[in-house]
Amino acid sequence: MKKIFIIILLTLFLSHNTKAQDKRMVSMRVAINQIELGFQHNILSDKLWADVYTGIGNQDINSSFNDFTIGLGIGFNAFSNKKNRFAINSGIGLYIPNNTYYSVTVPILNAGVLYLRLFGKKDKHCLLVSSGYRYGKRDYKQAYSSDIANVSTIGTFKISPLYFSIGYGFNF
Amino acid sequence: MVTWNIWIFACMFFFLSCEKEDLSFVNGDIEIKIETGDHWLHNFPLFLGLTKKNPPQFAIWVEDTSGNYLSTVFVTYKIATEGWQANKGNRRKESLPHWCHQRGIVYEDGLLLPTKEHPLTDGITGATPKEDKTIKITPINLEKPFVIKAEFNHSVDFNDNYPKNAQEGDGNYSGGGEGSGQPGVIYATTVYPDTKNAILELIGHSSPDGSTGDIYPDMQKLTSAKSIVKSIILTIK
Numbered sequence: 068m069k070k071i072f073i074i075i076l077l078t079l080f081l082s083h084n085t086k087a088q089d090k091r092m093v094s095m096r097v098a099i100n101q102i103e104l105g106f107q108h109n110i111l112s113d114k115l116w117a118d119v120y121t122g123i124g125n126q127d128i129n130s131s132f133n134d135f136t137i138g139l140g141i142g143f144n145a146f147s148n149k150k151n152r153f154a155i156n157s158g159i160g161l162y163i164p165n166n167t168y169y170s171v172t173v174p175i176l177n178a179g180v181l182y183l184r185l186f187g188k189k190d191k192h193c194l195l196v197s198s199g200y201r202y203g204k205r206d207y208k209q210a211y212s213s214d215i216a217n218v219s220t221i222g223t224f225k226i227s228p229l230y231f232s233i234g235y236g237f238n239f
Numbered sequence: 240m241v242t243w244n245i246w247i248f249a250c251m252f253f254f255l256s257c258e259k260e261d262l263s264f265v266n267g268d269i270e271i272k273i274e275t276g277d278h279w280l281h282n283f284p285l286f287l288g289l290t291k292k293n294p295p296q297f298a299i300w301v302e303d304t305s306g307n308y309l310s311t312v313f314v315t316y317k318i319a320t321e322g323w324q325a326n327k328g329n330r331r332k333e334s335l336p337h338w339c340h341q342r343g344i345v346y347e348d349g350l351l352l353p354t355k356e357h358p359l360t361d362g363i364t365g366a367t368p369k370e371d372k373t374i375k376i377t378p379i380n381l382e383k384p385f386v387i388k389a390e391f392n393h394s395v396d397f398n399d400n401y402p403k404n405a406q407e408g409d410g411n412y413s414g415g416g417e418g419s420g421q422p423g424v425i426y427a428t429t430v431y432p433d434t435k436n437a438i439l440e441l442i443g444h445s446s447p448d449g450s451t452g453d454i455y456p457d458m459q460k461l462t463s464a465k466s467i468v469k470s471i472i473l474t475i476k
Contacts (some may be wrong), residue, residue, distance in 0.1 A: 083384055127367075128316050128322075128366045129316075129320075129322065129367075130322075130324065149282075153315065166365075168316070168365065169365075197334055207260065208260050208261035208262075209365055210363070210426060211362055211363045211365050213310045213361060213362075213379075214375050214379065214380060215301065215309055215310050215379055215380050215381040216301070216310065216312075216377060216378050216379055216381050217376070217377040217379065218313065218362070218363055218374065218375065218376050218377075219262060219363075219374075219375045219377075220262070220311050220363060220372065220373065220374045220375065221260045221261070221314060221373065222365050222366055222368070223368070223370075224366075
């Protein structure tokens with residue numbers, strides 16, 4: 068958690084006093100346990116951007132791709148040339164497991180790196196590779212009643228901490 | 240400056256919103272606390288030499304002192320819902336056979352295990368914890384004395400006495416290459432009217448291949464299975 072906060076503050080510090088060009092990207096990223104659709108927009112400068120994403124995951128008890136996730140974040144292009152960009156990013160979000168056994172909404176903090184390779188006519192297309200760390204953990208209560216007893220217990224839902232995804236982005 | 244404020248506020252909100260849930264007990268409630276042992280997490284092979292740390296499947300249930308099943312308290316998801324991954328139709332009857340036989344519910348294929356179509360409905364079905372677990376029971380019409388039992392088992396937990404290559408029909412056959420290996424371990428205690436605290440004792444192991452619901456008290460051939468659990472402590476509040 069502490070490392071994520073440091074990366075968030077670092078991203079904000081690097082964004083200080085900058086000016087934006089109008090650049091947008093829609094993307095789709097696929098990880099082993101999550102699929103996301105995202106929208107990214109430059110803010111304040113051409114090195115700083117904000118993004119929002121929504122997606123589905125399978126990290127809960129039934130491992131079905133029917134959990135819901137949403138989030139927003141900021142990123143900073145630390146290194147870039149004509150065809151390649153390397154950014155650090157951080158964000159917050161929510162992960163909502165979908166099953167019939169428990170109900171919980173999990174806040175998420177994340178921080179990581181993003182590599183972007185531009186290709187195609189006017190660099191409209193890009194390959195995305197991202198990796199990082201996510202923290203999301205929340206307790207939930209389960210209960211059951213029978214003729215002889217009421218039973219309850221506390222479970223803990225925890226997001227898989229490491230993530231790695233590849234994806235495609237379209238710039239416009 | 241606005242960006243700074245928004246992010247700091249959002250991070251504080253999320254950090255503070257990660258509240259912990261608690262079980263609250265009143266007089267007469269029963270607390271069952273499972274402390275995980277050295278082998279609670281077991282290396283389950285995936286592919287290319289990669290392994291994954293898996294906790295055991297387990298069930299906790301109540302019986303009367305005549306050995307009659309009364310109710311399941313808690314059971315882990317995979318066995319409660321036939322939620323095994325990549326089991327290729329293998330129902331895993333060797334996983335928790337004593338609980339299955341005590342429960343005595345026969346499903347469509349003649350086995351005593353819940354199915355995807357008919358998952359367990361009596362008792363809490365929960366994710367298998369990777370850490371200590373606490374369960375609260377509030378008795379309603381539960382007369383003392385009664386017995387609390389628990390059965391735990393890992394997949395592919397082979398040892399020299401229960402090897403992977405044991406053949407069907409052998410005394411140590413435990414479901415083949417994707418079976419249990421060492422059989423399930425069974426813990427039990429009797430709760431009397433004057434019981435305040437009790438420890439569920441390890442009383443034996445279940446059938447290696449799941450063909451019977453018997454308890455086998457000889458545990459000399461078990462190795463790591465005896466340390467799946469460190470202790471199970473029952474407290475009457």
